[in-house]
Amino acid sequence: MTEGEKKYLEQRKWFTDRIGKTVYRCDLKCTCDVCQNGKKGILIEDYDQACYMNDCRGEMGIKYYDSIEELENDIDNRAENYVKNVNIDPKTYKGDVITAYVIGSNDQDEIKSREMDKLKEVNEALFTQVETLIKQKDDIETKHYAYKRKNPEYFSGGICESCGTNIRNCIC
Numbered sequence: 001m002t003e004g005e006k007k008y009l010e011q012r013k014w015f016t017d018r019i020g021k022t023v024y025r026c027d028l029k030c031t032c033d034v035c036q037n038g039k040k041g042i043l044i045e046d047y048d049q050a051c052y053m054n055d056c057r058g059e060m061g062i063k064y065y066d067s068i069e070e071l072e073n074d075i076d077n078r079a080e081n082y083v084k085n086v087n088i089d090p091k092t093y094k095g096d097v098i099t100a101y102v103i104g105s106n107d108q109d110e111i112k113s114r115e116m117d118k119l120k121e122v123n124e125a126l127f128t129q130v131e132t133l134i135k136q137k138d139d140i141e142t143k144h145y146a147y148k149r150k151n152p153e154y155f156s157g158g159i160c161e162s163c164g165t166n167i168r169n170c171i172c
Helices: 003-016 033-037 047-060 068-085 097-150 152-156
Strands: 022-026 063-065
Touching: 003 047, 022 068, 047 063, 063 068
Parallel strands: none
Antiparallel strands: 022 063
């Protein structure tokens, strides 16, 4: 069993151990009802729901907590760490580090999105250049092969007109 599989099973066990209990979740950047109501608590009713919530945790990066206090402490810690790491003045956000964290996180997501768009454009341009170079190479090879077929003396060691080398050493 791989490390990833072990971790998945451990995390699924965390959820299955809480069947019949209430857990809390929060995605600070998401304003949907599910994420915001997750602060009020979600009752894990059965095994299927526990597995589904574990999958959501893995796919969407949602963190779950045993208590509302644990949730709030984690939010405060993440917000304070963010503000410290990016060297911004929390007073900018009227001293509200959580607001700073949310705005900063959203800004980072927007920056990442813009950078990804730029990378896609660069990749597309490079791909087009590579396609053009491959086509040019194929054209040269076709012309060179056709020339060799018309001029059999080049098979015996003549000079390549494309590159000027001995035909036996030609790399065109």
